[in-house]
Amino acid sequence: xxxxxxxxxxxxxxxxxxxxxxxxxxxxxxxxxxxxxxxxxxxxxxxxxxxxxxxxxxxxxxxxxxxxxxxxxxxxxxxxxxxxxxxxxxxxxxxxxxxxxxxxxxxxxxxxxxxxxxxxxxxxxxxxxxxxxxxxxxxxxxxxxxxxxxxxxxxxxxxxxxxxxxxxxxxxxxxxxxxxxxxxxxxxxxxxxxxxxxxxxxxxxxxxxxxxxxxxxxxxxxxxxxxxxxxxxxxxxxxxxxxxxxxxxxxxxxxxxxxxxxxxxxxxxxxxxxxxxxxxxxxxxxxxxxxxxxxxxx
Amino acid sequence: xxxxxxxxxxxxxxxxxxxxxxxxxxxxxxxxxxxxxxxxxxxxxxxxxxxxxxxxxxxxxxxxxxxxxxxxxxxxxxxxxxxxxxxxxxxxxxxxxxxxxxxxxxxxxxxxxxxxxxxxxxxxxxxxxxxxxxxxxxxxxxxxxxxxxxxxxxxxxxxxxxxxxxxxxxxxxxxxxxxxxxxxxxxxxxxxxxxxxxxxxxxxxxxxxxxxxxxxxxxxxxxxxxxxxxxxxxxxxxxxxxxxxxxxxxxxxxxxxxxxxxxxxxxxxxxxxxxxxxxxxxxxxxxxxxxxxxxxxxxxxxxxxxxxxxxxxxxxxxxxxxxxxxxxxxxxxxxxxxxxxxxxxxxxxxxxxxxxxxxxxxxxxxxxxxxxxxxxxxxxxxxxxxxxxxxxxxxxxxxxxxxxxxxxxxxxxxxxxxxxxxxxxxxxxxxxxxxxxxxxxxxxxxxxxxxx
Numbered sequence: 001x002x003x004x005x006x007x008x009x010x011x012x013x014x015x016x017x018x019x020x021x022x023x024x025x026x027x028x029x030x031x032x033x034x035x036x037x038x039x040x041x042x043x044x045x046x047x048x049x050x051x052x053x054x055x056x057x058x059x060x061x062x063x064x065x066x067x068x069x070x071x072x073x074x075x076x077x078x079x080x081x082x083x084x085x086x087x088x089x090x091x092x093x094x095x096x097x098x099x100x101x102x103x104x105x106x107x108x109x110x111x112x113x114x115x116x117x118x119x120x121x122x123x124x125x126x127x128x129x130x131x132x133x134x135x136x137x138x139x140x141x142x143x144x145x146x147x148x149x150x151x152x153x154x155x156x157x158x159x160x161x162x163x164x165x166x167x168x169x170x171x172x173x174x175x176x177x178x179x180x181x182x183x184x185x186x187x188x189x190x191x192x193x194x195x196x197x198x199x200x201x202x203x204x205x206x207x208x209x210x211x212x213x214x215x216x217x218x219x220x221x222x223x224x225x226x227x228x229x230x231x232x233x234x235x236x237x238x239x240x241x242x243x244x245x246x247x248x249x250x251x252x253x254x255x256x257x258x259x260x261x262x263x264x265x266x267x268x269x270x271x272x273x274x275x276x277x278x279x280x281x282x283x284x285x286x287x288x289x290x291x292x293x294x295x296x297x298x
Numbered sequence: 299x300x301x302x303x304x305x306x307x308x309x310x311x312x313x314x315x316x317x318x319x320x321x322x323x324x325x326x327x328x329x330x331x332x333x334x335x336x337x338x339x340x341x342x343x344x345x346x347x348x349x350x351x352x353x354x355x356x357x358x359x360x361x362x363x364x365x366x367x368x369x370x371x372x373x374x375x376x377x378x379x380x381x382x383x384x385x386x387x388x389x390x391x392x393x394x395x396x397x398x399x400x401x402x403x404x405x406x407x408x409x410x411x412x413x414x415x416x417x418x419x420x421x422x423x424x425x426x427x428x429x430x431x432x433x434x435x436x437x438x439x440x441x442x443x444x445x446x447x448x449x450x451x452x453x454x455x456x457x458x459x460x461x462x463x464x465x466x467x468x469x470x471x472x473x474x475x476x477x478x479x480x481x482x483x484x485x486x487x488x489x490x491x492x493x494x495x496x497x498x499x500x501x502x503x504x505x506x507x508x509x510x511x512x513x514x515x516x517x518x519x520x521x522x523x524x525x526x527x528x529x530x531x532x533x534x535x536x537x538x539x540x541x542x543x544x545x546x547x548x549x550x551x552x553x554x555x556x557x558x559x560x561x562x563x564x565x566x567x568x569x570x571x572x573x574x575x576x577x578x579x580x581x582x583x584x585x586x587x588x589x590x591x592x593x594x595x596x597x598x599x600x601x602x603x604x605x606x607x608x609x610x611x612x613x614x615x616x617x618x619x620x621x622x623x624x625x626x627x628x629x630x631x632x633x634x635x636x637x638x639x640x641x642x643x644x645x646x647x648x649x650x651x652x653x654x655x656x657x658x659x660x661x662x663x664x665x666x667x668x669x670x671x672x673x674x675x676x677x678x679x680x681x682x683x684x685x686x687x688x689x690x691x692x693x694x695x696x697x698x699x700x701x702x703x704x705x706x707x708x709x710x711x712x713x714x715x716x717x718x719x720x721x722x723x724x725x726x727x728x729x730x731x732x733x734x735x736x737x738x739x740x741x742x743x744x745x746x747x748x749x750x
Contacts, residue, residue: 231369
């Protein structure tokens, strides 16, 4: 018997979770033609566009800071319908105000930990990705009717290799729940994490060549709903940096040791796996070099 | 969603059919630009957003390059719609290549740009609470809207159950009923009328609005004014009061009709009077696109063919009455039984089993909606079986042959009919055979040949 499949409201209604990078280290040093102010204004227009494309479209904005991340805006909550002061629409003034609060909070948190933390310049992408996925899970569970979710990362700061494990976990859980992660990387070098995220989840990775036209990139590539994507020519990845980070020193490596039990990655040979505790035998490479050394001694 | 033929797929077809000059007038209003943007097919939306901030035109070839081969039909549909709505203007370059190129309608583009970057103000400001006093809450408003709408529907189907009277003139009512009720002395719901009742509210609303607009010229109202006012109305905020003074005379008279439909609530204060848009009004532009909105159902069907509907509405009981026997009517509950007699009645009136089943499924109570299937299988199967019972006899034009002069000829004729797969019946004792009308010519030629 035909049963009603759990189907989203319509093919072209989307739930867009946008992660905005507010990392002060990146934005203060970014030498590119785009400063934070311009960046935000491009993004705001884009957000407004998404909401206007369909009344059922929903957006959630999450700020990715240096020390923390937080929900900035959720269009499904009626934010007491403040009519915008002056010329700006309500959405703009609300998001701007919340962003400012967030940046201040982030700064305070940073000041507190200043002594403890080392020179870390990446932002807390793993945190905001997890928050986005949690939100999407809640939407999935809210009932059979829900818009099609996708995540858009607007990232500028370099990868924090210490977050490798948690980011990869987030990516795989996104893949499992069929949520594509789109990335628009505005930094100077490509981000290996985000390239992998888009590649694995079937999203789109774009590194705009002309940052002053960021809005055009956003509107052209990321405003398209998931249904229409299937018949559009979208930017394809030129090459994905698949390198992993090791679990012990969090450095990106080309070649390393993999635990045969839990697949943890290490850059150096260990006696015991730090993740699952399995005991390793002597590595071939080391054994060979040992023999050589012995040979030279004798 | 019951497949309903009586409703043209989209309200926008009507807008697209407007003459060019009137469309240009429509686009001078940024709200209408936005409403129209929302109604576009997804690919068309993409083209508009992409070209929104770029000046100049784009060649058709370049546009096509964005689309994969699979999507070329969708691409063409989108482009056609954009050209139809005059959002795209087509120009053919006079050069030797004769390339087609498109550009956005400048008024549309400018208005949409303004709307997105600066938001723009609502067509009219809501009145301050100091002037209006306490306004109805959103729940009250929704209840009011549904009551009005149901009352209107009850009138529409000429049920004696309606308590209030609508202010629609009988002639107006007749316009709405055209196509839904049979035009005899004792009006009865037609097939499409039944389908109309089984549709969801938004689709019903658009059907009525469409009739209302297409009838507007007879009443001396410009359809463009009506369309723009209706689209504008959908951008007002639900539950806020808006002063009637800000409206033109035409709009005010329209508004009293809309109040009858439950789109707005009219209220009078000491000095001013105002209108409060309800959810029905603000959802108007949502339903422009083909997407359906969520609606919570209230029907539980049990395996013993009992139907329970948790609703106090008379309209619901009228709808249930279309295909089942209503047994009790409690204050918040209608109990009905699906019986063979009632279903036969429904089938005779042109409702199909699939429509009934999908209606039951769509309106399933949230508790049972979680289950699969939401309507017990034995019930759905039985409904379908009863329907096929009615279709037991199939008619097809045929020809009967008898008086064959020899058994050989008869056998050969039967074989021929079998070869053409047109044999319907044969009786070898009395040498009679019935074949489909299509192969009559071949049979006749064959038998004539045999005779010689």
